[in-house]
Amino acid sequence: MNKHILAAGFSLLSLAATNVYADLLVAIAGPMTGQYASAGDQIRKGAEMAIADINAKGGVLGQKLKLEIGDDACDPKQAVSVANTMVNKKIVFMHGHWCSSSTIPASDVYNEAQIPMATVSTNPQVTERGLKNIFRIMGRDDQQGLIAGSFLAEHFKGKKIAVVDDKSAYGKGLADEIAKAMEAKGVRPALRESITAGEKDYSGLVSKLKSAGVEVIAFGGYHTEVALILRQAQQAGLKLMVMGGDTMTNSELVTAAGPAADNVLFTFAPDPRKSPAAAGVVKKFRDAKVEPEGYVMYAYAAMQLFAEAATKAKSTKYQDMEKALREGSFDTVIGKLSFDAKGDNKLPGFMVYQWKGGQYDYVKK
């Protein structure tokens, strides 16, 4: 008897809870665990701060935002199941996923459920499949590869350049684009290699580079592998420069590779930390002991994008949101965002950076 009353009480309570707090559920998804978990961590910190700020200003359309976090561990299969869970939770907006290979299959699920999403995945295929719900707030690998490839061709004339990737959708896509851009400038890659991400031993690759006399590699993949390759190259007495993509923004590269990280060049969107409009938010992050590097500001911007679009559309219904996102232009901490018909960002693309003593900055031409 008592049990029944308790149960009834609890169900009443939970009913009451859902009625009182009709929050808007917004979600992030990415590698919260697994070997790229530090990127997931950046996204989570950025999104949490943004939501706290938006809620402090009264939320969106009079409702508070509540964050749902999905963990795909950069595994395409897990990404789809995360997407289904999020759809069931009735989220109104998704920022994610992070790995292109996760974003591509997951976006089909969100598209079917009519949930708008903003992603930082850079593989061209993310927006090339005609999905209407996807908006990319980062550049594309073909832009990124063009800039990296031309830079290599111009600045390392006469040196042997190898192109290496990690076989992932992102890594291979980027490496192919860099190789294409180099060849367009008349520089043939001396070697084209692939490695398996997640391993620790790249001495085979290093020996091969050494015997081929390679001094520069263009790398499509993630920072953890670059750190290991650099350390092992140093151990083998090989001085190596690396040109990577946007994933090299992670300061984990510096802790893992040590001083050899100064040999890493990479392409990334113009640094949002440098923009005066973002100074307030940057300070807030630093006060909270979070360095707004890499994807932190992008996650913040994605949440701002949602808040502004919903406010403009005066609703969170998919049709209204999609129209608002497609037509509007939005002030965020990463600059003014507006999108073309495919959902690609109109912001200018990429800059070439270099690590120096634990900080990255634009390479002076």
Place this chain on the structure above:
Amino acid sequence: MALALQQLINGLTLGAVYGLIAIGYTMVYGIIGMINFAHGDIYMVSAFIAVTVFTLLATFSISSIPLSLLLVLLVAVLFTSVYGWTVERIAYRPLRGSTRLAPLISAIGMSIFLQNMVQLTQGARVKPIAPVLVGGIDLLTIDGFTVRLAYSQILIVFVTIALMAGFTWLITQTSFGRQQRSCEQDRTMTALLGINVDRTISLTFMLGAALAAVAGVMVTVYYGVVDFFIGFVAGIKAFTAAVLGGIGSLPGAMLGGLLIGLIEAFWAAYLSAEYKDVATFSILILVLMFRPSGLLGRPEVEKV
């Protein structure tokens, strides 16, 4: 030629590490007939202990390399054996006597538990240490390619040889070794003869963990970077090494480890690094087709 020599050195080093981990798989399989899938993660835990101790030593400014290596090895072996014992006590002993699949699932669960525990307590970021053993000996130069033998590689190979010798002695000459071998053959009979079977199994787990701990310390010194995910790949490779050499056989595990290390090193240098793992596992399949019990394994005789 120079490249081949370099890859021989690299492959032997890598193989020695695989071999050390593989022994843990093979010993446990020999004694209770289960695959301890959490073994790779035990190795990962030991690498984290090594990083922690190295960092501590650095703050106390103990800079003598032999002393700090010895201390790290000691602490890592001690703590990791406790982990090995605990895992057996919690996850496997209660399931002894149940179906063969139950401890296997329990092992996978333990593996996930250890990974997540380290991720939550230590963070997901990679943990680097300052290089411990820098430099090496330049052996020879052919056509501008210098073959280099790093000091850390010498350390790994020597420690492995010493451990293997000690281990062979332990298994073949001591009373613990005899107890262990008799548990392997017939647990009920061993118990009837007054040997504490549970204790022997626990000790076996601790020994396996201790070897994994040595491998963990060596890898930390060699690569300088650890993260909570390293146990997975290393565990799979070492498991493959154990199967290739003949699971249940100690020299087999070492041989399997060295073979896999060498195959990987040469394949990556001469063919393509891309298909390195494909090569390794194809060779495993080929060997198992012609020798189902592995290179040095004895076929199980079914008595009727």
